[in-house]
Amino acid sequence: MIDELVSYNREFVKNKGYEKYITNKYPDKKIAIVSCMDTRLTELLPASLGIKNGDVKIIKNAGAIISHPFGSVIRSLMVAIYELGVVEVMIIGHTDCGAKHMNSSEMIEKMKERGIPQERIDMIRYCGINFESWLRGFRARDRGANSESSADSVGYNGKRVCNRLCYR
Numbered sequence: 001m002i003d004e005l006v007s008y009n010r011e012f013v014k015n016k017g018y019e020k021y022i023t024n025k026y027p028d029k030k031i032a033i034v035s036c037m038d039t040r041l042t043e044l045l046p047a048s049l050g051i052k053n054g055d056v057k058i059i060k061n062a063g064a065i066i067s068h069p070f071g072s073v074i075r076s077l078m079v080a081i082y083e084l085g086v087v088e089v090m091i092i093g094h095t096d097c098g099a100k101h102m103n104s105s106e107m108i109e110k111m112k113e114r115g116i117p118q119e120r121i122d123m124i125r126y127c128g129i130n131f132e133s134w135l136r137g138f139r140a141r142d143r144g145a146n147s148e149s150s151a152d153s154v155g156y157n158g159k160r161v162c163n164r165l166c167y168r
Contacts, residue, residue, distance in 0.1 A: 023054030025084060032057040032080040034073060035092045036064045036099065045092070057086060063099025064091055067134060104135035 012018065035045055037060040046052065057080045059073055066073045080086040108121060108131060125131065 021053045027054070027056045027080070027084060027086060029055045030085055030087045031055070031090060032059065032077055032086045032088075033090045033092055034059045034061075034064050034066065034077070036060065036094055036097055037062055038094060038097065041094060057084065062102070063097055064093050065099065066091075102135055104131040107131075107135050 029051070033045070033049075033056050035041060035058060041060075045058070057076075059076045059080075061073060068074070077086075077089065081089075111121065112118065121131075
């Protein structure tokens with residue numbers, strides 16, 4: 001499948017298909033969005049917000065969860081804010097998120113089934129990774145549980161947090 005994507009890309013570049021998408025690195029709307037990596041959102045998220053290429057910075061991960069104050073999501077937000085002119089942040093979850101039900105014990109078992117040795121898992125724990133918190137899902141007690149917990153984890157005041165993208 002990757003070979004097909006690379007082949008398509010070669011033709012895309014050869015035919016200059018990228019030209020209609022050219023923009024600069026600064027988001028026109030000065031907004032960064034932290035959202036889920038769910039494939040259903042690839043076209044849906046921009047369409048539902050009326051955004052186009054060049055409007056916003058989109059940072060995606062499983063569940064739109066900011067799990068660490070020094071992790072890659074915070075690093076990306078820092079670049080967006082301090083280098084690229086972002087002034088507002090939206091944290092957008094969505095209905096039926098697969099990350100909601102993540103279970104660290106089940107995921108570790110799946111890792112072992114796919115050949116990850118217990119010694120490697122133990123080494124990750126030894127390096128300070130707490131699987132129970134790192135691979136956790138989120139509780140959906142209210143409409144935007146994952147979005148609100150992510151906003152809380154970075155001390156964001158919530159004035160501009162969109163709690164959940166509804167698409168049904």
